[in-house]
Every structure is written in structure tokens, then in C-alpha cells.
Amino acid sequence: MFEVARWPRNPWSVFDELDSLHTDFNRVLDGWDRSTESAGRYDRASRYRAVYPPMNVWSAEDGIVIDAELPGVDPKAVDISVQGDELTLKGEVNTATADDKAVCYRRERPSGSFTRTLRLPFRADSSAVRAQYRNGVLRLSIPRPEEEKPKKIAIEAA
């Protein structure tokens, strides 16, 4: 018989990545992935093996909030753009060249350029997106436009 659907039933998967973008942009993690071997089964600060930056996404009727872990990045070097229902985060992390005289013993922190695109469950208005960078976490607040909000449909008396 019918299975009562759990609300919110959301066919949108928050990490619905666009396939074409997977190809070039894992470069930032190449060196990093090797160093995680030593971490073994310990909980790393970020378990991102395939994509960067790692994100946590919250949803409510008013909109979406995305937290992206980007420690040590210059907020001016991060490009946030919204086109239709696609949100793209692009930038560089830890690319400042170190002092040549310095010897590097350990390099675990990710470095390089990154691009990541998420598909939002609604078409967002790019001018309404707010971004805050605090303690290494970039918080994006994307309001849901009025026409995309769930609407109650009144049941007419027969």
C-alpha cells in the first residue's frame, strides 16, 4: 500500500555535483591525500577525500545555509557566484610561496586552487546571497525567493 512519505521529501540531493567539474579540480588534494595515509582511521579535521572545501548544508523554509571549511584562506581570494540554481565557489588556498631558505618537514594542509559547484533546490537570486567568513569557516546564506517557497493550497468545499 502507500508508504507515508516523510516530510520534507526532497529528491534534491544536496551534493548533486555536476560531473564535468570533477575532472580538473581535485588537484588541490593530490599532495594532501598522500599525507592522510598516516592518519589511518583517526577522525581527521575534514574527511574530504574527493572535494574541497567540505561543506555542511542546512535547510529551512526561508532558505539554505552552507558552511564551508576554508581555514587560512584570504576571503578576498574566494569567488562566490550564483547562476540559476547553481552555486559556485572558486579560489585558492595556501598558495603563498614560502621562504626559500625554509626547510619543509611536513605539508598536510591542502594547497592549490579549487572550484566546487553545488546544485541548489531552488533558483537563487545572486544579489540576495550573504557570505560571512569567521574563524576559517565561510557561511553562505541563500534566501529562498518568494515564488519558490512552499505554498499552502486551500481545499475547496465541495
Place this chain on the structure above:
Amino acid sequence: MMSEKHEQVVRTEDKQRAQAVERSEQQPDTIFVPDVDIREDDAALHLLADMPGVDQESANVTVENGVLTIEGQSRLEGPVGYELVGQEYGTGRFRRDFTLSDAVDVEGIKARARHGVLDVTLPKHEAVKTRKVAIES
């Protein structure tokens, strides 16, 4: 190559990592191991640790018996009234330990937390700093 003294500073604390797992299995809260970059120049060792969500107040750097411990507590809460629909990372406590060699001048260690990165400078004792020797003609 690397002298023995310097190797000590960057030696992976396997024992301490094992202890961290034991502790985290006994306690409900998880301890995250932050990624670090370690560099050395003539005057000091520089350690950068990624601890997103940690600020100056919730970071802690201590040295005891030649072991440097860096700790932090991530303080970013989720937005109120929202439902978590996707999660790729966890938040909580960070901790990592390093054994320091005698080359480090413990009194002079400085640490700063900015943009979720803990920046620790470990100066070397005068005696071990690299010195250029002039060759007399």
C-alpha cells in the same frame, strides 16, 4: 640530511595518536587531528595547524616535559531553526602533540590563532641557530 635533533621535532607521535583513539573511544566526544605544515628556517620552527571554527579564546597551546600540545574547540554552531540536510565534516575538539627537541627555546614559543589557523613559532636556542662561518683568506 635531517639531523637527529630536527627529526625529533617532527617525529610522528604514533603512541599519542593511539592514545587519542583510546580516549575518543572511551569518551563520547571525538578528537580531531588537525592538518599541520611544519617549516624550519635559520631562527625558528614554524607550525601551522588547520583548526576551522577555533578562535583565540578556544585555542590552547601548552608545553610539558618537552611535548608541545596544541588544542582547540570549534565553536561554530549551526543556524537556529534549520535542518541539517548534508554533512561532510564534523566539528568538535582538535588536539595534536609533538615532541620537541632540545633545540627549541621553550620560553620563546609564540602562538596566534587567526582565520581558523593556529600559527606557532618555536624559536631555536642561540647555540643551535645556523651560523655562517667566514673563511679567512
